[in-house]
Amino acid sequence: MLEKIFGKKTVVAASSISDRMTTVKSKHIPAHVAIIMDGNGRWAKRRNLPRIAGHHEGMKKVRVITRIANDLGVKVLTLYAFSTENWKRPKLEIDFLMKLPGEFLSTYLPELIEQNVKVEMIGNFDMLPEHTKKAISKAIEETKHNDGLTLNFAMNYGSRLELVESVKEIVALVADGSINPEDIDESLIGSHLMTAHLPEPDLLIRTSGEVRLSNFMLWQLAYAELSFTDVLWPDFDEICMLNAIEEFQLRNRRFGSVEGNGDV
Template sequence: MNEKLINKENLPKHIAIIMDGNGRWAKSKGKLRIFGHENGTKSVREVVEASAEIGIENLTLYAFSTENWKRPKLEVDTLMKLLVSSLRKELHTLVDNDIRLNAIGKLDALPEKAHQELLEVIQKTRNNKRMTLTLALSYGSREEIKNAVKQLASKVKNNLMSLDDIDDTVINKHLYTHDLPDVDLLIRTSGEHRISNFLLWQIAYAELYFTEVLWPDFKKEHLFQAIENYQNRERRFGKTSEQLN
């Protein structure tokens, strides 16, 4: 896939990716699951750099869900250590590429060392402007929406707002992603066709792209294929083709 085939005037403003298939990739090679996670970080680096290069403004990666805490302790512990080492290793890449790191989810559920490393990289990249890279960590969309509902209910109960004040904009302001635009393109690797509790509110009008490629094999040419596919679709947002034309 040639980058030149991509229309730079019609890029998705926000791409979200469910990075799936690390475990199956490792199993296919007779290795432990963590081997897949380690190799998956190489795909993260390549996709992040490629996204920034072509002008994507927002990239969100589903790195660890609230349900992932149920995995075997050894795998979870290793994933958290991998998170810390990756953040340290990739700080210079983020700085060199003018990328701001952001994170959403129940971040206080992360081990202290991982949480602290995350906050440090967020702080050190806070003024970068080229692209915002958001990591969804200990993230679940139902939990996010439930928290927003509780906040809004509390404000109504305490007369800080009325029921009539609640609209899409107000709800957006109470989500983890309050400073991000809605998702334009959602990519899921590994051949699965599920959303898996990821950005359920934010993908209301997103284009969905599923690929059989396992995440450790997902490279920039696969990203460009997804973007070209997105650009060949007609986004109607409830309208008819005739209305758009």
């Protein structure tokens, strides 16, 4: 691999990235990659910048990772953008975070359309500010016929709340006689989740060195491969994405069996 070393940073030649992508694409690509984008605040703090500067830099990486995921043939990319717990943060930070979808989509929506990317969202939509809902709704509407990568934003999302709402829906079906309690199984529960129309994640990536799920897709991640990196989200780039997928391709996914499925 052609590399130029400048201090602690490594700049990899574009040809090397292209070669690695070709090799990765020749193997099993995870259909659904989910990412907990963590470390924006720490990235800013290390540079004596306000936290919102880290969030803004992190927004740019959404474009970078969306592009490489699309190029690799990933079918769904779910990004944990704002959790139900994030409302506890300072109002100034929340207000800024709620403006980022509008800024990102107003800047990059034409590019997403050109790349055949379909924008979706999971989470409690109604609680979002009007300007945030307007930006997301516009992107969903203008990309609804695209059939390439699905860029799925988890906004105002919490997995426990999702499961609670799923249970409420199923209880209502039992109460009105539409189904019997004996009809409740994993498939039925899954069909009432926000991700019912999507494949379950094959790979979860969490940046910034934290090793926990933070109330993210707890049901859906039951058999996902987990990849944790110390890299902060604003520094997560194409090389980091390739590293995670290459690691995924080396694993033997057993799904509870002894031998595994032999796909990877």
